[in-house]
Amino acid sequence: MSILRYIITLVVSIGTVSVATAQETSDSIHSHAFAVGIGSSHQLDTYLSPQNYSGLQINILRETIRMTRMVQRRISFQSIWQGAFSHSQNASQSATDWGGRISYDALWHYNWTPARNLRLMVGGGAGADAGFLYNSRGGNNPAQARLGADISASIMAIYKFKCLGLPVNIRYQANLPVLGFMFSPQFGQSYYEIGEGHLNNNICFTYPLNAFSLWQQITADIPLGKKFVLRVGYLCDIKQSHINHIKMHDRSHSFMIGFVRHFRLIGKSERDSKALIL
Amino acid sequence: MKRLILILLTMLSISSCINEEQFDNTPEGNAEALWKIIDQHYCFLDYKAEKIGLDWNEVRGRYMSQVHKNMSSSQLREVLCNMLSELRDGHVNLYTAADVGRYWAWKDDYPRNINDDIRNNYLGNDYRIAGGIRYRILDDNIGYIVYTSFSSGIGEGNIAEVLHYLRLCTGLIIDVRGNGGGQLDYAERLSSHFTNERILVGYRSHKTGPGHSEFSELSAEYLEPSSTVRWQKPAIVLTNRECYSATNTFVRNMLCCPQVKTLGDYTGGGSGMPFTSELPNGWLVRFSACPQYDKHQQHIEFGIPPTIPCELKAEDVAKGKDTLIEAARKLLRE
Numbered sequence: 184m185s186i187l188r189y190i191i192t193l194v195v196s197i198g199t200v201s202v203a204t205a206q207e208t209s210d211s212i213h214s215h216a217f218a219v220g221i222g223s224s225h226q227l228d229t230y231l232s233p234q235n236y237s238g239l240q241i242n243i244l245r246e247t248i249r250m251t252r253m254v255q256r257r258i259s260f261q262s263i264w265q266g267a268f269s270h271s272q273n274a275s276q277s278a279t280d281w282g283g284r285i286s287y288d289a290l291w292h293y294n295w296t297p298a299r300n301l302r303l304m305v306g307g308g309a310g311a312d313a314g315f316l317y318n319s320r321g322g323n324n325p326a327q328a329r330l331g332a333d334i335s336a337s338i339m340a341i342y343k344f345k346c347l348g349l350p351v352n353i354r355y356q357a358n359l360p361v362l363g364f365m366f367s368p369q370f371g372q373s374y375y376e377i378g379e380g381h382l383n384n385n386i387c388f389t390y391p392l393n394a395f396s397l398w399q400q401i402t403a404d405i406p407l408g409k410k411f412v413l414r415v416g417y418l419c420d421i422k423q424s425h426i427n428h429i430k431m432h433d434r435s436h437s438f439m440i441g442f443v444r445h446f447r448l449i450g451k452s453e454r455d456s457k458a459l460i461l
Numbered sequence: 462m463k464r465l466i467l468i469l470l471t472m473l474s475i476s477s478c479i480n481e482e483q484f485d486n487t488p489e490g491n492a493e494a495l496w497k498i499i500d501q502h503y504c505f506l507d508y509k510a511e512k513i514g515l516d517w518n519e520v521r522g523r524y525m526s527q528v529h530k531n532m533s534s535s536q537l538r539e540v541l542c543n544m545l546s547e548l549r550d551g552h553v554n555l556y557t558a559a560d561v562g563r564y565w566a567w568k569d570d571y572p573r574n575i576n577d578d579i580r581n582n583y584l585g586n587d588y589r590i591a592g593g594i595r596y597r598i599l600d601d602n603i604g605y606i607v608y609t610s611f612s613s614g615i616g617e618g619n620i621a622e623v624l625h626y627l628r629l630c631t632g633l634i635i636d637v638r639g640n641g642g643g644q645l646d647y648a649e650r651l652s653s654h655f656t657n658e659r660i661l662v663g664y665r666s667h668k669t670g671p672g673h674s675e676f677s678e679l680s681a682e683y684l685e686p687s688s689t690v691r692w693q694k695p696a697i698v699l700t701n702r703e704c705y706s707a708t709n710t711f712v713r714n715m716l717c718c719p720q721v722k723t724l725g726d727y728t729g730g731g732s733g734m735p736f737t738s739e740l741p742n743g744w745l746v747r748f749s750a751c752p753q754y755d756k757h758q759q760h761i762e763f764g765i766p767p768t769i770p771c772e773l774k775a776e777d778v779a780k781g782k783d784t785l786i787e788a789a790r791k792l793l794r795e
Contacts, residue, residue: 232739233481233498274486275743320745322737369677371502371668371750373734375645381680383669395479423479428670432479 216246218402218414218441224269225434226280228327230368231318236280238271240435242418254293259304261290267314267420267435277320282433284314284329288358290337304339310360316433323373327431333363333389352404360396363389367426387426394424404443412443486741488537492528495541495555495746496521498738501671503548504752505733508760510673513549517673520547538562538744545746550762551705552735556745567729567764571702574726574773575638579783580607589626591619593647596627603790604630608651611643611707620654621689632793633696634786635715642706642731652714653687655696655721660684662714663761664754679758684714696721697789700767704728712765713755724771724792725785727764 224240245264250256269282290308297303314329339356368374369383377385387393402416416439423432482497484490500506500517509515524544528537538555542562545553555562583605588597593613596606604627608615627633652662664679698715700723709728715721733749740746755761769788777784 227479227481229481233483233494234739234741235481235483273739273743274741277743278739278745320737320739322747323734323750324736369667369669370671370675371504371736372677373667373736373751375734376665376667376680376751381665383667383677425479430479430481 213247213249213446214443215446216244216248216414216441216443218242218244218246218416218439220244220416220418220437220439222418222435222437224271224282225432226269226271226282226316227430227432228280228316229430230327230370231280231316231321231324232273232278234273234278236271236273236278238269238280240267240269240282240437242267242420242435242437242439244418244439244441250294251291253291257294258306259292259294261288261292261308263288263290263310265420269433269435279319280316281319282314282316284312284433286310286312286314288335290335290358292337292339300343302341304341305337307334307336307361309334310358323375326374327368328366328374331363331365331389333360335360346405349405352402354400354402354404356398356400358398359391360389360394361391363394365389365394365424365426367424367429370428384427389424389426393426396422396424400439402439410444412445414441414443415439484741487530488528488532489525489530491537491740491742491744492525492541492544494740495544496525498740498746499545499548499748500673502668502736502738502750503553503748504668504676504750505548505550505760505762506673508752508762509548512763515547515549520544534742535559541744548748550733550749551729551731552733552747552749554747556747567705567731568702571726572772573639573703574701574771574785575703576773576778576783577639579778579781580636580638580786582781583783583786589623591623592616594619594623596623598627598630599634599790601790601794602629602631603793604633605636605786606633607636609637609640611640611645611647611711613643613647615647615651617650617687617689620651620687624654624690624692628690630694632694633692634699634789634793635696636699636786637704637708637711638699638701638725638785639703640705640708640711641703641729642708645707645710645734648707648711649684649714650687652711652718653684654690655692655715655718656684656686657691657693657719658686660717661756662717663710663756664758665751666754667751676752679754682753684717692720694720695793697769697792698723699785699789700725700728700765702726702729702764706731709761709765710753713753713761716765716768717756722768722792723765724769724789725767726770726772727766728761730762730764732761 220242226236243266248261251258265286267284271280288310292304292306311332317326335358337358341354399419405413418437418439421434484494527540546564551567588595592615599605662684663682666676666679669675732753734751735747736750737747771788774784
């Protein structure tokens with residue numbers, strides 16, 4: 184029950200803060216991006232197997248970014264929903280891992296423009312993720328649950344330039360979780376035992392030394408026509424932990440493609456709109 | 462600021478890659494990988510060092526010298542299976558494409574104390590079947606239940622119907638001889654019909670680290686009474702050395718219930734819930750990972766002694782009689 188309480192508290196907290204920010208920022212342009220991607224997946228979870236697994240990963244990414252009124256309209260708010268599904272095999276091709284994860288991050292960045300075509304953003308936020316990794320050969324240890332939440336540091340840089348006459352936005356972003364907690368069974372604890380309510384330090388404190396993770400994305404936004412902006416990019420998502428003597432890594436490198444749409448609420452001024460666009 | 466960046470970079474470099482040691486897919490690499498899996502994850506190394514003098518480090522030295530790079534797959538399998546047999550554990554297996562390595566001495570080295578044909582004679586042809594249970598009322602008004610595998614499912618409704626049908630019997634025989642285990646849920650579900658109150662039946666623990674002695678505190682296991690039909694009369698559970706794993710747990714639970722005795726031989730044991738892992742060549746290894754204990758916090762890995770020891774006698778077999786069933790009937794009639 185206590186795990187559930189943690190999760191509910193966290194989700195409600197993040198949701199409350201996000202809604203509050205949305206209300207705060209309702210006079211600005213909203214940029215919505217949707218992208219899907221495919222790439223390589225590298226999995227290790229020593230609770231299931233000491234062997235490395237590698238294969239394919241599919242990503243779905245939904246992102247919203249908008250300026251807020253905070254600090255003289257220099258703070259932007261970004262929300263990221265990500266779904267990831269992986270299929271990987273061990274080196275001998277004798278076993279398969281199926282993985283799935285959904286995550287949400289709410290981030291705030293301080294913006295400044297040191298040059299006319301360059302915007303730098305530094306900030307942080309909070310996020311939560313849930314998922315699983317299932318091994319096709321496991322007996323009483325066939326799967327591992329993923330559940331965690333963290334606060335993270337984040338940096339972003341956006342550079343605008345013209346390419347073949349088109350205004351292209353290049354963006355790099357990196358998010359580094361610095362403090363959080365995650366669920367983990369003990370080294371040899373069965374989910375049967377956990378299911379019966381015998382918990383044993385299964386919610387663990389995380390920080391970069393025991394759970395170094397890094398989310399990085401490089402995108403290029405290319406306008407094609409008046410309303411359609413194409414997004415192509417590379418997503419490097421590294422999640423790792425060494426908790427309760429269980430080692431885990433989930434690394435993926437994906438090519439992303441999608442589109443971006445900018446919305447300005449009716450009745451709002453051009454001045455508000457310019458706050459977001461570089 | 463420079464110092465902060467330096468600290469941050471040091472932290473990142475220390476923690477940047479979390480990997481597990483990967484062994485080569487060679488005979489030596491696979492043997493080392495197997496030895497390490499057992500060394501870190503197997504839950505009875507300390508207990509078996511005390512009971513049977515197992516020294517896992519000594520085992521390594523003895524078997525690694527038999528492994529060389531030019532050996533065939535079947536030769537490697539044989540060496541690794543022999544190494545695993547040192548654990549004397551029926552829950553330890555090596556699954557390869559060609560064979561399943563196993564240790565069955567826990568039952569093969571002892572009398573079976575059962576004759577399947579004779580047991581079938583007691584059931585006759587008109588027995589009833591409810592889930593994995595076969596049952597009937599014997600001529601002397603003793604209820605007789607046979608449950609040969611806890612892998613065969615049974616629901617609350619099945620058990621309630623069985624006990625309701627047998628409600629007028631003088632006593633009940635539950636024959637789990639030859640039941641090598643299966644789902645713990647079914648074992649607990651059946652035993653919950655033999656107590657009217659919540660009772661302590663044992664303990665369990667799990668490994669908290671790779672060291673041989675790194676275990677959690679024991680956590681108590683309680684048996685909750687079923688909310689449907691509960692048996693209130695004497696019951697005898699027939700056991701032999703083939704009662705293993707979930708059946709071992711069933712017998713442990715039943716011995717904590719009032720009016721229940723066991724008759725026959727020791728159970729086979731198998732009190733470690735098995736986990737699986739794998740070798741670089743893809744072979745799967747199963748091993749005991751989470752130990753269970755009885756209510757006195759004692760290991761039951763090597764079996765549970767019967768309340769009433771009894772052996773199947775050859776002269777009874779010659780007459781088509783089952784010594785254990787007859788002894789249980791006599792006790793229940795009294």
